[in-house]
Amino acid sequence: MNFLFDDSPSGTHKSDKEPYKKPHKKSYGKTSHKKGKNTSPQNHDPNAPKIKVPRKISERYLYNSGLAYLQRFTSSSNNFRKVMMRKIDRSCKHHTDQVREECQELLELTVEKFEKAGLLNDEEYLRGMVISLRRRGLSSRQIDMRLRMKGLEQENIKQELQEHDLSTYDTEYNGDVYAAIIFARKKKIGPYDKVEKYEPQKALAMMGRAGYDYGTAKKVLEMSEDDLEEYQNNIY
Secondary structure, three states, X not given: OOEEXXXXXXXXXXXXXXXXXXXXXXXXXXXXXXXXXXXXXXXXXXXXXXOOOOXXXXXXXHHHHHHHHHHHOOOOHHHHHHHHHHHHHHHHHHOOOXXXXXXXXXXXXXXXXXXXXXXXXXXXXXXXXXXXXXXXXXXXXXXXXXXXXXXXXXHHHHHHHHHHHHHHHOOOOOHHHHHHHHXXXXXXXXXXXXXXXXXXXXXXXXXXXXXXXXXXXXXXXXXXXXXXXXXXXXXX
16 A cells, blocks of 8 residues: 655655545435425324224114213203214215215104103203202302203203202292302302401302302302301201
Protein backbone atom coordinates (compact mmCIF):
# COMPACT_ATOMS: atom_id res chain seq x y z
CA MET A 1 0.00 0.00 0.00
CA ASN A 2 1.40 3.38 -0.93
CA PHE A 3 1.37 6.18 1.61
CA LEU A 4 1.72 9.87 1.17
CA PHE A 5 3.58 11.79 3.75
CA ASP A 6 1.69 14.53 5.42
CA ASP A 7 3.26 17.95 5.22
CA SER A 8 1.96 18.69 8.70
CA PRO A 9 4.49 18.92 11.50
CA SER A 10 3.09 15.86 13.24
CA GLY A 11 4.43 13.66 10.48
CA THR A 12 1.26 11.57 10.15
CA HIS A 13 0.39 9.96 6.85
CA LYS A 14 -2.85 9.42 4.91
CA SER A 15 -4.07 6.52 2.84
CA ASP A 16 -4.40 7.05 -0.88
CA LYS A 17 -7.82 5.33 -0.75
CA GLU A 18 -11.15 6.82 0.32
CA PRO A 19 -12.33 5.75 3.80
CA TYR A 20 -15.03 3.06 3.89
CA LYS A 21 -18.59 4.39 4.10
CA LYS A 22 -21.39 2.21 5.39
CA PRO A 23 -24.25 2.05 2.84
CA HIS A 24 -27.61 3.42 3.89
CA LYS A 25 -30.36 0.88 4.52
CA LYS A 26 -33.70 1.29 2.83
CA SER A 27 -36.65 1.61 5.17
CA TYR A 28 -39.87 -0.20 4.44
CA GLY A 29 -43.16 0.61 6.08
CA LYS A 30 -41.67 3.02 8.59
CA THR A 31 -43.26 6.23 9.69
CA SER A 32 -41.75 9.40 8.37
CA HIS A 33 -40.75 11.60 11.28
CA LYS A 34 -40.91 14.72 9.15
CA LYS A 35 -44.50 14.40 7.97
CA GLY A 36 -45.81 11.86 10.44
CA LYS A 37 -47.34 9.73 7.69
CA ASN A 38 -47.12 6.02 7.19
CA THR A 39 -45.16 5.26 4.00
CA SER A 40 -46.27 1.63 3.98
CA PRO A 41 -48.30 0.63 0.93
CA GLN A 42 -51.01 -0.71 3.26
CA ASN A 43 -52.09 1.61 6.07
CA HIS A 44 -54.02 -0.99 8.05
CA ASP A 45 -54.24 -1.19 11.84
CA PRO A 46 -54.80 -4.81 12.94
CA ASN A 47 -55.95 -3.59 16.35
CA ALA A 48 -58.66 -1.31 14.98
CA PRO A 49 -62.19 -2.41 16.01
CA LYS A 50 -64.19 -4.14 13.32
CA ILE A 51 -67.33 -2.39 12.13
CA LYS A 52 -70.35 -4.51 13.03
CA VAL A 53 -72.80 -4.92 10.20
CA PRO A 54 -76.38 -4.45 11.47
CA ARG A 55 -78.75 -7.38 11.13
CA LYS A 56 -81.60 -7.37 8.68
CA ILE A 57 -84.96 -6.63 10.29
CA SER A 58 -87.32 -9.51 10.79
CA GLU A 59 -90.08 -10.24 13.27
CA ARG A 60 -87.91 -12.86 14.94
CA TYR A 61 -84.96 -10.48 15.23
CA LEU A 62 -87.10 -7.70 16.74
CA TYR A 63 -88.59 -10.12 19.26
CA ASN A 64 -85.24 -11.55 20.39
CA SER A 65 -83.53 -8.16 20.46
CA GLY A 66 -86.44 -6.56 22.32
CA LEU A 67 -86.61 -9.39 24.83
CA ALA A 68 -82.89 -9.03 25.56
CA TYR A 69 -83.40 -5.30 26.17
CA LEU A 70 -86.37 -5.80 28.51
CA GLN A 71 -84.44 -8.41 30.49
CA ARG A 72 -81.89 -5.70 31.29
CA PHE A 73 -84.07 -2.58 31.57
CA THR A 74 -87.60 -1.65 32.53
CA SER A 75 -89.25 0.52 29.93
CA SER A 76 -92.43 2.21 28.86
CA SER A 77 -93.96 1.21 25.54
CA ASN A 78 -93.02 4.48 23.83
CA ASN A 79 -89.47 4.40 25.12
CA PHE A 80 -89.17 0.80 23.93
CA ARG A 81 -90.33 1.90 20.47
CA LYS A 82 -87.65 4.62 20.38
CA VAL A 83 -84.92 2.15 21.30
CA MET A 84 -86.01 -0.37 18.68
CA MET A 85 -86.52 2.28 15.99
CA ARG A 86 -82.86 3.24 16.34
CA LYS A 87 -81.99 -0.37 15.50
CA ILE A 88 -84.35 -0.29 12.54
CA ASP A 89 -82.90 2.96 11.21
CA ARG A 90 -79.34 1.63 11.42
CA SER A 91 -80.39 -1.55 9.62
CA CYS A 92 -82.28 0.28 6.88
CA LYS A 93 -79.34 2.60 6.32
CA HIS A 94 -77.09 -0.39 5.64
CA HIS A 95 -79.59 -2.68 3.93
CA THR A 96 -81.15 -0.32 1.42
CA ASP A 97 -83.57 -2.93 0.13
CA GLN A 98 -85.58 -2.74 3.35
CA VAL A 99 -88.64 -0.51 3.68
CA ARG A 100 -88.74 1.45 6.94
CA GLU A 101 -92.54 1.51 7.15
CA GLU A 102 -92.72 -2.28 6.85
CA CYS A 103 -90.16 -2.63 9.63
CA GLN A 104 -92.29 -0.33 11.80
CA GLU A 105 -95.28 -2.59 11.28
CA LEU A 106 -93.22 -5.56 12.49
CA LEU A 107 -92.19 -3.54 15.52
CA GLU A 108 -95.82 -2.80 16.43
CA LEU A 109 -96.56 -6.53 16.32
CA THR A 110 -93.65 -7.09 18.69
CA VAL A 111 -94.89 -4.38 21.08
CA GLU A 112 -98.35 -5.99 21.16
CA LYS A 113 -96.81 -9.37 22.04
CA PHE A 114 -94.81 -7.90 24.90
CA GLU A 115 -97.82 -5.97 26.21
CA LYS A 116 -99.94 -9.14 26.23
CA ALA A 117 -97.14 -11.01 28.01
CA GLY A 118 -96.91 -8.24 30.63
CA LEU A 119 -93.32 -7.35 29.72
CA LEU A 120 -94.48 -3.89 28.69
CA ASN A 121 -96.88 -2.29 31.16
CA ASP A 122 -96.96 1.49 31.30
CA GLU A 123 -98.98 1.63 34.52
CA GLU A 124 -96.59 -0.61 36.42
CA TYR A 125 -93.61 1.16 34.92
CA LEU A 126 -94.96 4.58 35.92
CA ARG A 127 -95.73 3.43 39.47
CA GLY A 128 -92.27 1.91 39.95
CA MET A 129 -90.49 4.94 38.56
CA VAL A 130 -92.37 7.38 40.79
CA ILE A 131 -91.50 5.33 43.89
CA SER A 132 -87.84 5.08 42.85
CA LEU A 133 -87.42 8.75 41.97
CA ARG A 134 -89.18 9.98 45.11
CA ARG A 135 -86.86 7.82 47.22
CA ARG A 136 -83.93 9.52 45.54
CA GLY A 137 -85.24 12.94 46.58
CA LEU A 138 -86.44 14.16 43.19
CA SER A 139 -88.95 16.96 42.96
CA SER A 140 -92.28 16.67 41.14
CA ARG A 141 -90.91 18.90 38.40
CA GLN A 142 -87.91 16.66 37.78
CA ILE A 143 -89.99 13.50 37.89
CA ASP A 144 -92.45 14.95 35.40
CA MET A 145 -89.65 15.96 33.03
CA ARG A 146 -87.89 12.60 33.18
CA LEU A 147 -90.98 10.50 32.69
CA ARG A 148 -92.32 12.59 29.83
CA MET A 149 -89.00 11.97 28.09
CA LYS A 150 -89.83 8.26 28.42
CA GLY A 151 -93.04 8.84 26.49
CA LEU A 152 -95.52 8.91 29.39
CA GLU A 153 -98.49 11.28 29.48
CA GLN A 154 -98.19 14.31 31.78
CA GLU A 155 -101.67 13.86 33.25
CA ASN A 156 -100.91 10.24 34.15
CA ILE A 157 -97.65 11.28 35.80
CA LYS A 158 -99.41 13.95 37.86
CA GLN A 159 -102.11 11.55 38.99
CA GLU A 160 -99.61 8.84 39.97
CA LEU A 161 -97.55 11.37 41.94
CA GLN A 162 -100.60 12.48 43.89
CA GLU A 163 -101.61 8.90 44.65
CA HIS A 164 -98.08 8.01 45.75
CA ASP A 165 -97.67 11.06 47.99
CA LEU A 166 -101.09 10.51 49.56
CA SER A 167 -100.40 6.86 50.39
CA THR A 168 -96.78 7.42 51.47
CA TYR A 169 -96.71 10.88 53.04
CA ASP A 170 -100.41 11.30 53.95
CA THR A 171 -100.52 14.40 51.80
CA GLU A 172 -101.64 14.83 48.23
CA TYR A 173 -99.95 18.11 47.37
CA ASN A 174 -96.98 18.50 49.75
CA GLY A 175 -94.94 15.50 48.68
CA ASP A 176 -92.17 17.81 47.52
CA VAL A 177 -91.48 18.78 51.16
CA TYR A 178 -90.63 15.18 52.02
CA ALA A 179 -88.60 14.74 48.84
CA ALA A 180 -86.77 18.00 49.55
CA ILE A 181 -85.79 16.71 53.01
CA ILE A 182 -84.31 13.61 51.38
CA PHE A 183 -82.47 15.84 48.90
CA ALA A 184 -81.11 18.05 51.71
CA ARG A 185 -79.97 14.97 53.63
CA LYS A 186 -78.12 13.58 50.61
CA LYS A 187 -76.44 16.91 49.83
CA LYS A 188 -75.85 17.74 53.53
CA ILE A 189 -77.38 21.18 53.32
CA GLY A 190 -79.79 23.08 55.57
CA PRO A 191 -80.47 21.21 58.82
CA TYR A 192 -77.99 18.49 57.77
CA ASP A 193 -75.10 20.93 57.28
CA LYS A 194 -73.54 20.56 60.72
CA VAL A 195 -70.29 22.31 59.80
CA GLU A 196 -72.02 25.13 57.89
CA LYS A 197 -70.21 24.28 54.67
CA TYR A 198 -72.77 25.96 52.42
CA GLU A 199 -74.01 29.52 52.65
CA PRO A 200 -77.83 29.85 52.74
CA GLN A 201 -78.00 31.40 49.27
CA LYS A 202 -75.86 28.65 47.75
CA ALA A 203 -77.97 25.94 49.38
CA LEU A 204 -81.12 27.68 48.14
CA ALA A 205 -79.70 27.74 44.61
CA MET A 206 -78.99 24.00 44.79
CA MET A 207 -82.61 23.34 45.75
CA GLY A 208 -83.82 25.56 42.93
CA ARG A 209 -81.75 23.70 40.34
CA ALA A 210 -83.22 20.45 41.64
CA GLY A 211 -86.70 21.72 40.73
CA TYR A 212 -88.01 22.83 44.13
CA ASP A 213 -89.93 26.07 44.37
CA TYR A 214 -88.72 28.88 46.62
CA GLY A 215 -91.26 28.26 49.39
CA THR A 216 -90.50 24.54 49.68
CA ALA A 217 -86.73 25.07 49.55
CA LYS A 218 -86.76 27.83 52.16
CA LYS A 219 -89.01 25.83 54.48
CA VAL A 220 -86.74 22.77 54.41
CA LEU A 221 -83.48 24.68 54.69
CA GLU A 222 -84.70 26.53 57.78
CA MET A 223 -85.98 23.41 59.57
CA SER A 224 -84.68 22.58 63.01
CA GLU A 225 -84.09 19.07 64.34
CA ASP A 226 -87.46 19.24 66.10
CA ASP A 227 -89.15 20.14 62.81
CA LEU A 228 -87.51 17.19 61.07
CA GLU A 229 -88.88 14.74 63.64
CA GLU A 230 -92.41 15.44 62.40
CA TYR A 231 -91.44 14.13 58.97
CA GLN A 232 -89.01 11.34 59.85
CA ASN A 233 -91.56 8.53 60.08
CA ASN A 234 -92.66 8.98 56.44
CA ILE A 235 -89.17 9.45 54.96
CA TYR A 236 -87.32 6.52 53.42
